[in-house]
Amino acid sequence: MLDVSRLNPLQKVALRFAVVSLIYYGVTILEGMLMRAHQINYDVFQTDHYYAILNAHPMMGIFGSSFMLVFGAFYFLVPTLLGKSIYSQRLAEMTWILMTVGAGIIWISSFFFRYAALYTNYWPLPVSNEFSPYALGTFAIGNILLMGGVFVFCYNIFATVFHQRDKKKPIGPMLLSALGIDGFINLYRRLSRKGSEKEPIMPLPVVAIFRGTIDAVLDAVVLGGASVIFLVHAIYTLMGTNLSSGWLDALIYKNIYWWGLDLIADGLVLIYVAGTWYLLATLISGKPLFMQNIARAALLVELVVSWNVWGHHLLSDQGQPNLMKIVSGEMVTAFELVTMGIAVFITLATLWQARPLKMTPPLKFLLGGVLGFSLGVPAGIIQADLGMNRILHNTQWVIGSHAHMQMLVGLGMTLYAALYALFPMLTNNVELKSNRLTNFHFWAHLIGGIGMSVAMGFAGMDGMLRRAVYPGDTTFQPHMIIAAFFGSLMILAYLAMMYNIISSIGIRGLIEIFVKLPERQKRETVPAV
Amino acid sequence: MIESSDVLSVMKVVYIIYGMIIFSFIGMYALGISRSKQILPGIKVPFYGWIGFLVFVGVGLHLLTYHTIPWVKLDLSRNKVKVDKEFNISIADYKFQLPDNKLLIEEDQMVRFNLESKDYTYGFGLFREDGTMLFQMQVVPESRNDIVWKFNKKANYTIRSTEYAGPKGGNLFVKNAVIVATNAEIAQLISQKELLQN
Numbered sequence: 001m002l003d004v005s006r007l008n009p010l011q012k013v014a015l016r017f018a019v020v021s022l023i024y025y026g027v028t029i030l031e032g033m034l035m036r037a038h039q040i041n042y043d044v045f046q047t048d049h050y051y052a053i054l055n056a057h058p059m060m061g062i063f064g065s066s067f068m069l070v071f072g073a074f075y076f077l078v079p080t081l082l083g084k085s086i087y088s089q090r091l092a093e094m095t096w097i098l099m100t101v102g103a104g105i106i107w108i109s110s111f112f113f114r115y116a117a118l119y120t121n122y123w124p125l126p127v128s129n130e131f132s133p134y135a136l137g138t139f140a141i142g143n144i145l146l147m148g149g150v151f152v153f154c155y156n157i158f159a160t161v162f163h164q165r166d167k168k169k170p171i172g173p174m175l176l177s178a179l180g181i182d183g184f185i186n187l188y189r190r191l192s193r194k195g196s197e198k199e200p201i202m203p204l205p206v207v208a209i210f211r212g213t214i215d216a217v218l219d220a221v222v223l224g225g226a227s228v229i230f231l232v233h234a235i236y237t238l239m240g241t242n243l244s245s246g247w248l249d250a251l252i253y254k255n256i257y258w259w260g261l262d263l264i265a266d267g268l269v270l271i272y273v274a275g276t277w278y279l280l281a282t283l284i285s286g287k288p289l290f291m292q293n294i295a296r297a298a299l300l301v302e303l304v305v306s307w308n309v310w311g312h313h314l315l316s317d318q319g320q321p322n323l324m325k326i327v328s329g330e331m332v333t334a335f336e337l338v339t340m341g342i343a344v345f346i347t348l349a350t351l352w353q354a355r356p357l358k359m360t361p362p363l364k365f366l367l368g369g370v371l372g373f374s375l376g377v378p379a380g381i382i383q384a385d386l387g388m389n390r391i392l393h394n395t396q397w398v399i400g401s402h403a404h405m406q407m408l409v410g411l412g413m414t415l416y417a418a419l420y421a422l423f424p425m426l427t428n429n430v431e432l433k434s435n436r437l438t439n440f441h442f443w444a445h446l447i448g449g450i451g452m453s454v455a456m457g458f459a460g461m462d463g464m465l466r467r468a469v470y471p472g473d474t475t476f477q478p479h480m481i482i483a484a485f486f487g488s489l490m491i492l493a494y495l496a497m498m499y500n501i502i503s504s505i506g507i508r509g510l511i512e513i514f515v516k517l518p519e520r521q522k523r524e525t526v527p528a529v
Numbered sequence: 530m531i532e533s534s535d536v537l538s539v540m541k542v543v544y545i546i547y548g549m550i551i552f553s554f555i556g557m558y559a560l561g562i563s564r565s566k567q568i569l570p571g572i573k574v575p576f577y578g579w580i581g582f583l584v585f586v587g588v589g590l591h592l593l594t595y596h597t598i599p600w601v602k603l604d605l606s607r608n609k610v611k612v613d614k615e616f617n618i619s620i621a622d623y624k625f626q627l628p629d630n631k632l633l634i635e636e637d638q639m640v641r642f643n644l645e646s647k648d649y650t651y652g653f654g655l656f657r658e659d660g661t662m663l664f665q666m667q668v669v670p671e672s673r674n675d676i677v678w679k680f681n682k683k684a685n686y687t688i689r690s691t692e693y694a695g696p697k698g699g700n701l702f703v704k705n706a707v708i709v710a711t712n713a714e715i716a717q718l719i720s721q722k723e724l725l726q727n
Binding site for chain 1: 540544594604650660665
């Protein structure tokens with residue numbers, strides 16, 4: 001069982017993030033299965049209820065769950081890998097509280113007020129008469145708090161990397177190393193045979209975290225900024241003045257919004273995942289990372305690429321200039337195949353050098369993550385093509401074969417690999433009770449995630465749209481039944497994992513991660529007369 | 530002319546084959562990594578060869594579709610394309626406002642659809658009777674939204690909004706709004722319509 005009294009503050013805060021993340025993940029997959037049921041039988045919900053669930057679902061999944069797990073892990077890893085103290089434990093605590101409350105308020109905006117502009121929030125939709133100002137305002141407040149939590153995390157992580165409390169070090173070289181520029185310098189020295197390569201200052205996982213966090217800041221500026229606009233509109237409407245939405249061009253808004261949103265999907269996710277793979281590969285193999293300098297350089301390239309790919313979301317917007325579609329939408333986006341391909345190669349090569357390796361849970365889940373990205377990334381590259389986008393945009397292909405494959409299998413399995421790898425470190429070596437449940441979690445999630453994503457993808461190729469309902473039309477019902485079957489496997493996987501974790505750390509341990517419970521009274525044994 | 534259904538049929542096969550290759554590779558890798566002796570022939574993949582292959586695939590896909598999928602060049606040069614017919618359609622308050630009950634198009638005609646949104650961001654897609662998509666585009670307010678298409682098969686198409694514009698727009702469509710038929714059939718339909726009006 002978990003003895004919380006022996007945990008240090010970093011372990012505790014990381015576990016708090018993990019617990020909230022897993023709870024929100026449960027909410028997310030429950031929402032997912034409710035929507036799966038509706039797509040089989042359109043009498044399950046009223047239409048506005050269905051879309052309200054659809055509004056909450058990605059916010060809970062991405063920000064409530066994935067971001068939380070990642071931030072918690074990084075709060076633990078960055079100081080640990082650097083051998084430094086965290087800049088501010090208080091800010092770390094503030095991060096999970098802000099994000100938990102923010103995500104919860106967003107959920108409330110959907111549940112109580114039926115807010116359903118979806119995560120795309122296309123202008124002028126969010127400020128239209130479609131949703132009440134209470135709905136819009138609640139969503140905006142939730143998102144502002146969420147992005148506030150993201151900002152706090154980013155500041156705290158950057159400050160942890162650069163603070164000079166424990167040891168004085170020049171900031172310039174630290175910044176160069178954190179950006180991976182030393183990787184480029186080493187490559188140049190090797191190729192030109194001028195000078196000798198120097199061991200980089202920053203551990204590679206910290207470089208990935210640093211770079212991905214730059215995208216997190218920029219993304220929070222865009223999404224938080226949009227939410228401030230929504231809040232202003234909501235307040236004015238409540239005061240009796242309907243502000244016009246004509247001051248902002250819808251296409252320009254779409255460009256800015258997708259630039260910001262893509263810094264998550266095509267930016268920080270890919271960079272964080274690569275960094276996690278590298279860390280896990282070195283931990284599991286006990287070997288240094290294969291072609292480390294290229295890995296460092298590629299992470300910086302991926303950062304720059306992530307700033308220039310948003311155009312692939314506007315390939316079907318006919319007002320978008322053709323040059324932007326071709327350069328940003330097609331060519332720069334295609335380069336993500338290269339950057340992810342580098343990450344896959346380096347990870348697999350590092351592990352291969354250390355064989356034979358025992359097929360532990362972290363290794364299994366890591367390979368599952370690689371499999372997920374190997375399926376999801378090419379699906380994205382296919383739809384980021386002018387010809388293919390014309391017939392795939394906004395179909396179930398995009399959200400199935402690409403997005404859910406990436407999030408559930410690629411990212412999801414990678415996060416579980418990190419969870420199982422860090423679990424002993426965060427709990428002072430509490431052992432998971434059941435290897436069988438861990439195995440079941442692996443296979444059920446892998447098969448369920450791939451099966452559901454592929455079923456959705458085939459529905460998309462047969463013409464089924466995303467964000468659409470087809471009452472009275474059973475054309476896509478067979479696809480949706482298959483998707484629901486595989487989705488159910490993921491629910492079972494989640495339950496198996498949660499039972500395994502909770503029975504290993506104990507209910508008391510779980511609660512004491514957050515609040516200290518009164519000491520257990522020792523029962524006095526009365527001797528028999 | 531190649532249609533979307535042809536492209537997607539090929540894509541289904543390619544996707545299945547690709548999936549099998551990836552499953553096999555990861556499976557073999559997992560087997561190999563847990564054994565000290567190589568039980569399967571090892572393939573040394575040179576790193577730079579791998580990068581070259583990825584660049585080839587990434588760039589090659591776009592070159593391939595540019596040269597084989599006809600609507601790519603058509604879309605990029607649609608300003609200069611001479612069309613046989615033009616339809617102006619607007620969307621407002623979750624309703625398609627079509628110039629006519631049925632949009633009649635003769636086989637092999639080049640057609641331009643000009644869409645205007647008076648309020649939200651919608652989509653405009655044409656779907657066959659079996660539910661498969663012919664094409665789609667976004668319809669953004671205060672923006673250019675036009676598409677040029679050559680119809681070379683007789684068919685009836687449903688117009689459906691392909692972008693979410695709120696719960697009311699989740700099922701926005703006009704069934705069999707576009708009819709593509711032979712010259713004679715179109716003429717017959719027009720005369721039937723005139724008779725009804727008179």
